[in-house]
Amino acid sequence: MPPQNDLLNRAKMKSHRLKLGLSQAAAAKRAGFQSPQHWSNIERDGTGYAVTMETLAKIAKALVVKPKDLLK
Secondary structure (H helix, E strand, C coil), X not given: CCCHHHHECHHXXXXXXXXXXXXXXXXXXXXXCXXXXXXXXHHHCCCCCCCCHHHHHHHHHXXXXXXXXXXX
């Protein structure tokens, strides 16, 4: 199975965030991330962060979508 970074559709992630009118910092806070940079890196290219199922669930909850809605 490929790493979660390969399954995450970052364009969908960004689109859902923008539809909610959230900045990356606000979305990161809603997801419970320690740093807005964490969200930024995942949304941009995933550099330095493994997107685990737990992280995917946090992102989905912050964006009020199902985790499957963020996959390719």
